[in-house]
Amino acid sequence: MADIYTDAEDERTIVEVLLHGLGTPRAPKLRVLRIALARSLQIPTPPANELDGSSLGGSEYALERITGAGQSADEEGRRDYDLAVRAMLSIYHGEDMFHGEESDRRYRRCLQRHIRRGLQEIRTTWRPGHDFHGFLYHELFAAATTKPVRFDLAQEIIAGLREIGVSAQIRGVENGPRISRYRVYLDDVNHYDKVKRGLDKLGLHLGLSTRQGILLQEDDGRGREARVLALDVPRPAESWHTIPGARLREWATENRDVPTLTVWPGVDVLGEPIHFDVAASPHLLVGGTTGSGKSVCLHALLLSLLWRLEPTDLQLTLIDPKRVELAQYAPFPQVTGGQVIEDVGDALEALQDLVDEMERRTLLLRQQEVANLAEGRAQGRIELPYVVVVVEELADLLFQSREAEAPLVRLTQKARAVGIHLILATQRPDSETFSGLLRSNVPGRIALSVRTGAESRIILDETGAEKLLGAGDMLLRPQAGAGTRRAHGVRVGSDDIRLCLQRFRGNRP
Ligand SMILES: Nc1ncnc2c1ncn2[C@@H]1O[C@H](COP(=O)(O)OP(=O)(O)OP(=O)(O)O)[C@@H](O)[C@H]1O
Ligand SMILES: [Mg+2]
Known part of the structure; x- marks a missing residue:
C-alpha cells in the first residue's frame, strides 16, 4: 500500500533542518517529519489536496518509520505511536481512520498532506542561519499559549x-x-x-x-x-504573548475611516495596536539582522493593505532577489508584470519604468490641477491606484546592480505626490547599502534587532535597536520628526497570507 511521499523541495527542507537547524545531519529524517506534522496540526484548516501523490526527486517513507507502526518498543525509545497519530488525525478531520482499508488509505493520505504542509510552513518561516530552537519554541508552543503569566518584579x-x-x-x-x-x-x-x-x-x-x-x-x-x-x-x-495575524485582519477590516495606505505593524509595549500611513512616511526602510523579523514585518505591512484595499486602489511592485518571501503575493491581481521580480536586471528595468510612470503621473496631476494623488482620487479626477514598491533585500539588489540606486533615489525624491511609495528591507544596515541620498530621502524607519549600536544608528539615527528582543521586536519611526516608538510585530504566517489572498480569487483582470 502507498506510504508517505515527499517532493524534492521537501527533501531539501528536511536536510537543511537536520544540518543547520538541529545540527544533527545524521539523525533520522523522521525527526523532521514529526515536527512538520506537529506544525501542520496547529493550523485549524485542513491541508490542501494538492499535497497528494508522489513526484520525481522526492522520497517515500514507510509508515512504520514515521509513526512506528508495528514496531516493538526498544531501548532507544522507538515505539509504536501509530494509534495515537491515527486518533489525532481522526479527531482533526472528524473521520474514523481506524476501520477498513478505505479509512487506512485516507489516514495515510491525510498524514502525507499534513507532513508536507508542515514542511512548507517550515520553509516559509524558517531559514538556515536562523535559530531553529527559537523557531520551534515560537511556532509550536508560544503561539499556542495565550494565558497571561504573572510576573512581578x-x-x-x-x-x-x-x-x-x-x-x-x-x-x-x-x-x-x-x-x-x-x-x-x-x-x-x-x-x-x-x-x-x-x-x-x-x-x-x-x-x-x-x-x-x-x-x-x-x-x-x-x-x-x-x-x-x-x-x-x-x-x-x-x-510572551504572540500577536497573531488574525488581530491584524480585525484592525484592517474594522477600521474603514483611515488613510488608504494605513498599516498596522504591531502593538505597543502595552499591547495597543499601532498604525501609520505609508503615504505620509512617504518611504520606509526596514532594517534588522538576519532572523530578526523583517520579512514577517513586511508581510504585516502588505496584509494591512491587502485586507482592506481593492486592486483598483493598489498596485504592488515586488522585488525579491533572494527569491523566497514575496512569491506568495503573486495571486494579487495588480502585481506589476504579473509576478514577483527576482532577476536583478528585471528589477532595474521595473524601477526605470516606475520613474517613467512617475513622470507621466506628475504631468497628469498638473493637467488636472491637483496637488497629489490622494486629492485627485478624492475629487474623482484621477483614478490611478497607489503603487507600493517592496524590495525584500536592498543590499542584494544594490550589490548585484549598483545602477539600481539611481532610479531608487529618483523615486524617493519625487514619487511621493504621485502615490508611489517604497518599502526597502535590508539585513545589512551599513552605509554602503543605505547611503547618502537614499538615506536622506527615506525618512520612515523600522528597526528590528541589530547587533550593534552603530547598526541601529544607520537605520534610526539613534542607538537602541541593539537592545531589542528579536522575533519582531521593533523600534518604529514612521516619519521624519515623529518620535521613536517600541512595538512588537504581528506574527503573520503563510496561512494568514493565503487566507487574505483568497479575497482575490477569480479577480484577475
Ligand atoms: N512578530 C513576530 N512574533 C513572533 N515571532 C516572530 C515575529 N517576527 C518574526 N518572528 C520569528 O522570527 C523568525 C524570523 O523572522 P523573519 O523570517 O521575518 O526574519 P528576517 O529578518 O526576514 O530574516 P532574514 O534576514 O534571514 O530574511 C520567524 O520565523 C519567527 O519565528
Ligand atoms: Mg527575510
Missing part, C-alpha cells in the same frame, strides 16, 4: 534601585505582551539621572543580559525633572 526593582543609590516606590505595573511597565515614584526628584545611568546595572540585578535593556520612559514629560518614571522591563520569553 516590584521588590527586586526596589532593591536594584537601592543598589544604584536610588530610593523609590513602585506605584503600579502593567503587563504588555513581552514587557512589564513599572511605574516608579522617586523619593528624590534629583535621582532621575542616577536611574538613567544605572539601567544596565539594574538589569543585571534582575538577571537580564546586557543585551536586553530596561528602557526608561519619562512619564510626566518633564525629562530630568521627572519624579514618576516608567521602567519597561522585558520578561522571559516563556511569558
Whole structure:
C-alpha cells in the first residue's frame, strides 16, 4: 500500500533542518517529519489536496518509520505511536481512520498532506542561519499559549534601585505582551539621572543580559525633572504573548475611516495596536539582522493593505532577489508584470519604468490641477491606484546592480505626490547599502534587532535597536520628526497570507 511521499523541495527542507537547524545531519529524517506534522496540526484548516501523490526527486517513507507502526518498543525509545497519530488525525478531520482499508488509505493520505504542509510552513518561516530552537519554541508552543503569566518584579526593582543609590516606590505595573511597565515614584526628584545611568546595572540585578535593556520612559514629560518614571522591563520569553495575524485582519477590516495606505505593524509595549500611513512616511526602510523579523514585518505591512484595499486602489511592485518571501503575493491581481521580480536586471528595468510612470503621473496631476494623488482620487479626477514598491533585500539588489540606486533615489525624491511609495528591507544596515541620498530621502524607519549600536544608528539615527528582543521586536519611526516608538510585530504566517489572498480569487483582470 502507498506510504508517505515527499517532493524534492521537501527533501531539501528536511536536510537543511537536520544540518543547520538541529545540527544533527545524521539523525533520522523522521525527526523532521514529526515536527512538520506537529506544525501542520496547529493550523485549524485542513491541508490542501494538492499535497497528494508522489513526484520525481522526492522520497517515500514507510509508515512504520514515521509513526512506528508495528514496531516493538526498544531501548532507544522507538515505539509504536501509530494509534495515537491515527486518533489525532481522526479527531482533526472528524473521520474514523481506524476501520477498513478505505479509512487506512485516507489516514495515510491525510498524514502525507499534513507532513508536507508542515514542511512548507517550515520553509516559509524558517531559514538556515536562523535559530531553529527559537523557531520551534515560537511556532509550536508560544503561539499556542495565550494565558497571561504573572510576573512581578516590584521588590527586586526596589532593591536594584537601592543598589544604584536610588530610593523609590513602585506605584503600579502593567503587563504588555513581552514587557512589564513599572511605574516608579522617586523619593528624590534629583535621582532621575542616577536611574538613567544605572539601567544596565539594574538589569543585571534582575538577571537580564546586557543585551536586553530596561528602557526608561519619562512619564510626566518633564525629562530630568521627572519624579514618576516608567521602567519597561522585558520578561522571559516563556511569558510572551504572540500577536497573531488574525488581530491584524480585525484592525484592517474594522477600521474603514483611515488613510488608504494605513498599516498596522504591531502593538505597543502595552499591547495597543499601532498604525501609520505609508503615504505620509512617504518611504520606509526596514532594517534588522538576519532572523530578526523583517520579512514577517513586511508581510504585516502588505496584509494591512491587502485586507482592506481593492486592486483598483493598489498596485504592488515586488522585488525579491533572494527569491523566497514575496512569491506568495503573486495571486494579487495588480502585481506589476504579473509576478514577483527576482532577476536583478528585471528589477532595474521595473524601477526605470516606475520613474517613467512617475513622470507621466506628475504631468497628469498638473493637467488636472491637483496637488497629489490622494486629492485627485478624492475629487474623482484621477483614478490611478497607489503603487507600493517592496524590495525584500536592498543590499542584494544594490550589490548585484549598483545602477539600481539611481532610479531608487529618483523615486524617493519625487514619487511621493504621485502615490508611489517604497518599502526597502535590508539585513545589512551599513552605509554602503543605505547611503547618502537614499538615506536622506527615506525618512520612515523600522528597526528590528541589530547587533550593534552603530547598526541601529544607520537605520534610526539613534542607538537602541541593539537592545531589542528579536522575533519582531521593533523600534518604529514612521516619519521624519515623529518620535521613536517600541512595538512588537504581528506574527503573520503563510496561512494568514493565503487566507487574505483568497479575497482575490477569480479577480484577475
Ligand atoms: N512578530 C513576530 N512574533 C513572533 N515571532 C516572530 C515575529 N517576527 C518574526 N518572528 C520569528 O522570527 C523568525 C524570523 O523572522 P523573519 O523570517 O521575518 O526574519 P528576517 O529578518 O526576514 O530574516 P532574514 O534576514 O534571514 O530574511 C520567524 O520565523 C519567527 O519565528
Ligand atoms: Mg527575510
